[in-house]
Amino acid sequence: MTNLEKQAALAKKAAAQLYMTSGDDRNRALMAMADALENNCPKILEANAVDMKNAEEKGTRQAMLDRLKLTEQRISDMAAAIRDIVKLEDPIGHTERAVKRPNGLVIAEKRVPLGVVGVIYEARPNVTADAAALAIKTANAAILRGGSEAINSNKKIVEVLNDAVIGAGMPEGAVSLVCDTDRKTAQEMMRLNGYIDVLIPRGGAGLIKTVIENATVPVIETGVGNCHTFIDKSADIDMAVKIAVNAKCSRPSVCNAMETLLVHKDIMAEFLTRLSEAMREYNVKFRACEQSISFLEGASPAAEEDYETEFLDYILAAKAVNGIGEAIEHIRKYSTGHSEAIVTNDYANSQKFTDEIDAAAVYVNASTRFTDGGCFGLGAEIGISTQKLHVRGPMGLKALTTIKYVISGNGQIR
Amino acid sequence: MTNLEKQAALAKKAAAQLYMTSGDDRNRALMAMADALENNCPKILEANAVDMKNAEEKGTRQAMLDRLKLTEQRISDMAAAIRDIVKLEDPIGHTERAVKRPNGLVIAEKRVPLGVVGVIYEARPNVTADAAALAIKTANAAILRGGSEAINSNKKIVEVLNDAVIGAGMPEGAVSLVCDTDRKTAQEMMRLNGYIDVLIPRGGAGLIKTVIENATVPVIETGVGNCHTFIDKSADIDMAVKIAVNAKCSRPSVCNAMETLLVHKDIMAEFLTRLSEAMREYNVKFRACEQSISFLEGASPAAEEDYETEFLDYILAAKAVNGIGEAIEHIRKYSTGHSEAIVTNDYANSQKFTDEIDAAAVYVNASTRFTDGGCFGLGAEIGISTQKLHVRGPMGLKALTTIKYVISGNGQIR
Numbered sequence: 001m002t003n004l005e006k007q008a009a010l011a012k013k014a015a016a017q018l019y020m021t022s023g024d025d026r027n028r029a030l031m032a033m034a035d036a037l038e039n040n041c042p043k044i045l046e047a048n049a050v051d052m053k054n055a056e057e058k059g060t061r062q063a064m065l066d067r068l069k070l071t072e073q074r075i076s077d078m079a080a081a082i083r084d085i086v087k088l089e090d091p092i093g094h095t096e097r098a099v100k101r102p103n104g105l106v107i108a109e110k111r112v113p114l115g116v117v118g119v120i121y122e123a124r125p126n127v128t129a130d131a132a133a134l135a136i137k138t139a140n141a142a143i144l145r146g147g148s149e150a151i152n153s154n155k156k157i158v159e160v161l162n163d164a165v166i167g168a169g170m171p172e173g174a175v176s177l178v179c180d181t182d183r184k185t186a187q188e189m190m191r192l193n194g195y196i197d198v199l200i201p202r203g204g205a206g207l208i209k210t211v212i213e214n215a216t217v218p219v220i221e222t223g224v225g226n227c228h229t230f231i232d233k234s235a236d237i238d239m240a241v242k243i244a245v246n247a248k249c250s251r252p253s254v255c256n257a258m259e260t261l262l263v264h265k266d267i268m269a270e271f272l273t274r275l276s277e278a279m280r281e282y283n284v285k286f287r288a289c290e291q292s293i294s295f296l297e298g299a300s301p302a303a304e305e306d307y308e309t310e311f312l313d314y315i316l317a318a319k320a321v322n323g324i325g326e327a328i329e330h331i332r333k334y335s336t337g338h339s340e341a342i343v344t345n346d347y348a349n350s351q352k353f354t355d356e357i358d359a360a361a362v363y364v365n366a367s368t369r370f371t372d373g374g375c376f377g378l379g380a381e382i383g384i385s386t387q388k389l390h391v392r393g394p395m396g397l398k399a400l401t402t403i404k405y406v407i408s409g410n411g412q413i414r
Numbered sequence: 415m416t417n418l419e420k421q422a423a424l425a426k427k428a429a430a431q432l433y434m435t436s437g438d439d440r441n442r443a444l445m446a447m448a449d450a451l452e453n454n455c456p457k458i459l460e461a462n463a464v465d466m467k468n469a470e471e472k473g474t475r476q477a478m479l480d481r482l483k484l485t486e487q488r489i490s491d492m493a494a495a496i497r498d499i500v501k502l503e504d505p506i507g508h509t510e511r512a513v514k515r516p517n518g519l520v521i522a523e524k525r526v527p528l529g530v531v532g533v534i535y536e537a538r539p540n541v542t543a544d545a546a547a548l549a550i551k552t553a554n555a556a557i558l559r560g561g562s563e564a565i566n567s568n569k570k571i572v573e574v575l576n577d578a579v580i581g582a583g584m585p586e587g588a589v590s591l592v593c594d595t596d597r598k599t600a601q602e603m604m605r606l607n608g609y610i611d612v613l614i615p616r617g618g619a620g621l622i623k624t625v626i627e628n629a630t631v632p633v634i635e636t637g638v639g640n641c642h643t644f645i646d647k648s649a650d651i652d653m654a655v656k657i658a659v660n661a662k663c664s665r666p667s668v669c670n671a672m673e674t675l676l677v678h679k680d681i682m683a684e685f686l687t688r689l690s691e692a693m694r695e696y697n698v699k700f701r702a703c704e705q706s707i708s709f710l711e712g713a714s715p716a717a718e719e720d721y722e723t724e725f726l727d728y729i730l731a732a733k734a735v736n737g738i739g740e741a742i743e744h745i746r747k748y749s750t751g752h753s754e755a756i757v758t759n760d761y762a763n764s765q766k767f768t769d770e771i772d773a774a775a776v777y778v779n780a781s782t783r784f785t786d787g788g789c790f791g792l793g794a795e796i797g798i799s800t801q802k803l804h805v806r807g808p809m810g811l812k813a814l815t816t817i818k819y820v821i822s823g824n825g826q827i828r
Contacts, residue, residue, distance in 0.1 A: 016746070020769065099791060105780055107790055114802050115772065193626065197802050212607065216627050218803040239825040246827035332430070354820045355434065358529065366519055366823030375828065376521055376819070377513060388528050388611050388816040389632040390804040402802040405790070406768045409780030411653040413660035414789065 003180070004188050008116065008195035010173030011141040015115045017171040018139040023090035026136055029168035030086045033133060034079040036164035037157070041075050047156035048125065055149050067123040068150055078129040081380075085133050088379040091397050092139050106408045111401050113139040115197040118189060120145045120211060122203035125153040131202075132161050132175045134382055138400040141174050143196065145189055148181035155179065190215035198390075198400075202383055205310065220390060220399070222383035225255035225338035226310050227368045230327040230353070231271055232344035233264040239365065240343040241274050246367040247341065249282040253312045255384060256339050256371040260307055260317040262327045265291060268320045272296055284314045291320035307334050324349045328356050335359055337386045339368035360386060360393035417594070418602050422530065422557060422609035424587035429529045429555040431585040437504035440550055443582035444500045447547060448493040450578035451571070455489050461570035462539065469563050481537040482564055492543040495794075499547050502793040505811050506553050519823050526818045527553040529611040532603060534559045534625060536617035539567040545616075546575050546589045548796055552814040555588050557610065559603055562595035569593065604629035612804075612814075616797055619724065634804060634813070636797035639669035639752030640724050641782045644741040644767070645685055646758035647678040653779065654757040655688050660781040661755065663696040667726045669798060670753050670785040674721055674731040676741045679705060682734045686710055698728045705734035721748050738763050742770050749773055751800045753782035774800060774807035 001009070018026075037044070048070040055068055091111050098108035117140045119131045128144055135142035146154040158177040165174055178185060190199060190211060198218050201211040205224045212221060229247050231240045247258035263271055272295035276286070286299035287306040293299045296318060306317040307330070321327045324342075331340055341363035342353040350364045361371040371393060373381025378396030385391045391399040415423070432440075451458070462484040469482055505525050512522035531554045533545045542558055549556035560568040572591040579588050592599060604613060604625060612632050615625040619638045626633060643661050645654045661672035677685055686709035690700070700713035701720040707713045710732060720731040721744070735741045738756075745754055755777035756767040764778045775785040785808060787795025792810030799805045805813040 016770065016772070019772075101789070101791060105784060105789075112772075213630050218633075218801055220803070236825070242825060242827055250828055350822075356430065358430070358433075358526075359818070361819040361821060363821045364823060366821055366826040367828055369828040370519060370821065370826065371819075375515070375519075377515060387632055389634070392817050393819050403806050404773070405775040405785075405807050407775060407777045407780055407784065408764075409778060411650070411656060412780040412784070413656055414664055414781055414783040 002188065004178060004185055004192070005195070007173070007176055007178070008143060008192050011116045011143050011176060012195050014171040014173035015113065015141040018136075018141060018174055019113055021139060021170065023092065025169060026090070026139060027086045029136055029165050029170050030082050030133055032164040032168040033129070033136070033161050034082040036160045037075055037079045037082070037129060040160045041072055044075055044153065044156050044160065045070060045072070047152040050152040051150055060149070064123060064149070068125070068153075070125055070153060074126065078126050081130060082133040085137050085380050088137065088397060090137070091401050096403065103412050104410065105412050108406045108408075109403045110406050112404045114400055114402050116141045116143060116195055117400060118143045118145070118192070118196040118199040118217070120186060120189065120199065120201045120203070120207065122147045122207060123150060125150045125157060127202060128154050128157045128177070129161065131382070132158070134380055134397065134400060136165065136170065136174065138397050140400055143176055143178060143189070145178035145186060146181070151179070151181055187214055190217065193217050200383060220383070220385050220395070221387040222385055223255045224310055224336045224386060225257070225384070226260070226308070226334055226336045227256060227258050227339045228260045228262055228331045228335065229258045229341040229343065229368065230262040230321070230324070230331070231264060231267065232324060232342055232346060232349055233266045234345040234349070235267065235271070235343040236345060237267065237271055237274065240271060241278050243341070243343055243365070243367050244275055245278050247369055248284060248316050249279065249314065250367075250369055252314050255310070256368050257312070258316070258368055259309065259311055260319065260334065262319050262321050262330060263292065265320040265322060268292055269295055272318070279316075282314055284316050286316055286318055288318040289320055292318050310336070324352055328353065331357055338384065339363065339371040341366065341368050360384065416602065418592065418599055418606070419609070421587070421590055421592070422606050425530045425555040425557050425590060426609050428585040428587035429527065432550075432553040432555060432588055433527055435553060435584065437506065439583060440504070440553060441500045443550055443579050443584045444496050444547055446578040446582040447543070447550070447575050448496040450574045451489055451493045451496070451543060454574045455486055458489055458567065458570050458574065459484060459486070461566040464566040465564055474563070478537060478563070482539070482567075484539055484567060488540065492540050495544060496547040499551050499794050502551065502811060504551070505815050510817065517826050519821055519826050522820045522822070523817045524820050525815050528814055528816050530555045530557060530609055531814060532557045532559070532606070532610040532613040532631070534600060534603065534613065534615045534617070534621065536561045536621060537564060539564045539571060541616060542568050542571045542591070543575065545796070546572070548794055548811065548814060550579065550584065550588065552811050554814055557590055557592060557603070559592035559600060560595070565593070565595055601628055604631065607631050614797060634797070634799050634809070635801040636799055637669045638724055638750045638800060639671070639798070640673050640722070640748055640750045641670060641753045641755075642674045642676055642745045642749065643672050643755040643757065643782065644676040644735070644738070644745070645678060645681065646738060646756060646760060646763055647680045648759040648763070649681065649685070649757040650759060651681065651685055651688065654685060655692050657755070657757055657779070657781050658689055659692050661783055662698060662730050663693065663728065664781075664783055666728050669724070670782050671726070672730070672782055673723065673725055674733065674748065676733050676735050676744060677706065679734040679736060682706055683709055686732070693730075696728050698730050700730055700732055702732040703734055706732050724750070738766060742767065745771055752798065753777065753785040755780065755782050774798065
């Protein structure tokens with residue numbers, strides 16, 4: 001057995017024990033985890049300082065350093081996020097449905113934990129606390145594999161959380177970190193069938209692609225969002241400008257931000273001129289098609305790859321279309337199935353768009369930025385699923401659960 | 415583009431059009447499919463005769479030949495199965511839940527097709543009609559890849575079904591067969607991300623393992639059932655014998671049949687003696703542990719691998735245990751997560767067993783043979799999922815669907 005297999009076997013054993021704990025027990029463990037993070041703040045910051053120093057020496061770029069950096073405030077936020085998870089309703093153990101069959105068998109669908117949840121993620125050490133807490137809440141064991149750049153921070157956070165979890169009576173192995181951050185160990189983790197029940201990659205498109213191509217354990221694909229907004233001919237121009245600015249500029253680095261704007265050519269002149277003005281303060285760089293380029297300040301010509309790119313930046317691809325048909329066709333070609341929006345005042349077009357676009361979230365007259373567990377009312381969010389199996393769109397606690405059929409009989413045979 | 419990619423691209427296009435059809439339209443197409451099978455019975459039997467001849471010449475064993483063989487009756491049964499699917503409630507298009515958020519956004523969860531469903535299967539040509547019908551019912555396109563031994567039968571069946579489907583106004587490409595039955599094409603199919611939304615392997619453990627190890631598209635693992643029945647000390651012996659005989663002997667070749675019997679040592683003598691008598695007429699071969707071997711007629715000693723094997727035959731592994739703890743431990747070690755049963759009259763033990771055993775279906779005082787879409791009241795069954803993601807246990811129509819969030823606003827921004 002490799003070290004990772006031993007760790008996974010311990011996690012599997014812990015998962016079986018976790019399932020026997022009560023929701024109250026697990027909430028107490030979560031409170032202890034939150035307290036422990038705050039009480040051990042100096043130690044965590046010390047470990048994080050080592051990661052920061054290493055990263056700086058390697059010439060890591062500023063955006064990455066920002067994501068890696070912990071502060072007293074950020075550790076407090078991590079603790080607060082855990083306390084928010086405590087407040088959520090516990091999905092485990094509920095009977096979702098029970099039927100009595102004609103032969104007298106009672107068949108109940110009980111909501112149960114998945115078992116062992118693996119998470120492979122990058123940079124942000126807050127994911128460590130977040131994923132551990134979501135797992136404990138839902139009675140799953142978590143095996144966490146963060147990036148090498150955050151290894152010291154992650155080790156300290158897991159040590160602190162683990163002490164709290166075990167102190168609160170949860171089993172050893174309920175939360176563990178994969179300490180080898182080499183590629184080989186990550187690959188091994190992706191193939192731990194029989195131990196890991198689901199693997200969730202959280203990070204950039206490259207990480208997610210690697211996991212999908214290499215994993216033999218079930219995976220939930222998350223997060224890549226090449227999101228579009230189509231401004232139809234009948235759109236309220238004021239509303240359309242407001243929605244487009246929000247979708248692109250309110251937080252361009254996230255997966256639900258707009259990357260390509262499609263606009264009906266009949267209103268292109270007025271709409272794009274006003275949009276260009278409204279986006280000036282954000283210094284948005286436009287990559288526009290031939291028809292639309294003259295209306296967008298400082299725009300450069302769009303190449304094919306601009307329509308394929310999740311910029312995650314103040315960059316917007318733009319394209320004029322002849323109507324909703326062409327808009328739908330474009331979206332079908334380039335969509336990653338995350339969030340797509342239409343701004344329209346035409347009833348038939350609103351129906352056509354929501355029917356024909358195949359994405360986790362399809363919007364009429366609203367910003368794509370709402371695709372989020374909080375905005376959808378799910379409480380915590382583990383990520384945004386862009387696959388169709390198991391869970392689609394923002395993933396709440398239920399995404400970490402499954403069903404077990406419990407059948408009660410009195411001697412039935414078939 | 416390879417031939418398979420072209421086929422998949424056509425299926426993807428068909429899937430988009432299928433989603434726009436009504437449930438009535440699709441039911442009409444299903445009725446046409448059923449009629450077409452019956453009307454073209456001689457042609458299908460002719461094609462099947464070629465497969466049978468080839469298989470016989472290769473020296474294929476009798477059980478396999480039986481599965482491959484079509485008759486007028488079997489084709490009628492295929493048609494009848496399709497007509498049964500027509501009667502099932504259409505899950506597509508329903509709003510499962512809709513909430514109005516405080517900001518006025520209405521967020522609706524709509525049930526939609528998965529898109530393109532791939533099925534890789536062996537031998538039985540009836541799976542071809544079955545899978546095609548389940549896909550059409552749920553507005554999915556189907557790409558079917560049967561085994562080389564049934565290629566002529568499958569080609570003819572798909573040709574007949576396809577004519578009916580297109581004649582009923584469904585798009586070209588809605589149902590198609592992968593005509594290359596080589597390994598390379600199967601491997602290519604397992605990696606058609608962007609085209610295939612889910613891949614379902616139906617067949618033996620070897621096929622399923624190959625798909626899990628090689629697929630990069632989402633997979634639903636089906637069917638391998640190393641099922642246990644534990645006869646507790648407090649069991650009603652009459653009931654226990656009846657359940658054990660049914661679980662082993664009513665249809666040993668299926669995945670929900672019992673493979674290992676565990677028995678509390680305190681009742682072993684009486685129970686096993688009576689079981690041995692009751693199983694005599696089925697000529698069951700026993701593989702027993704040292705403690706139990708003397709009570710089972712003609713038993714040979716059980717090796718470790720007997721406890722790991724899905725015999726799918728009149729063979730039963732048996733083991734005496736000290737109590738429920740040891741029974742649960744054994745099941746945890748060898749279970750494939752399909753169906754597990756306890757026969758007991760002890761309340762605490764019934765609870766402990768259903769809580770601690772992690773399987774799709776956990777039974778108290780009933781035969782494992784009930785794990786089946788029909789017995790569970792789901793109508794049609796696509797297979798039995800032994801994974802925890804998306805669907806667990808018998809898969810009904812809903813297993814071929816997913817959710818789309820449709821969000822209606824009036825200018826909301828975040």
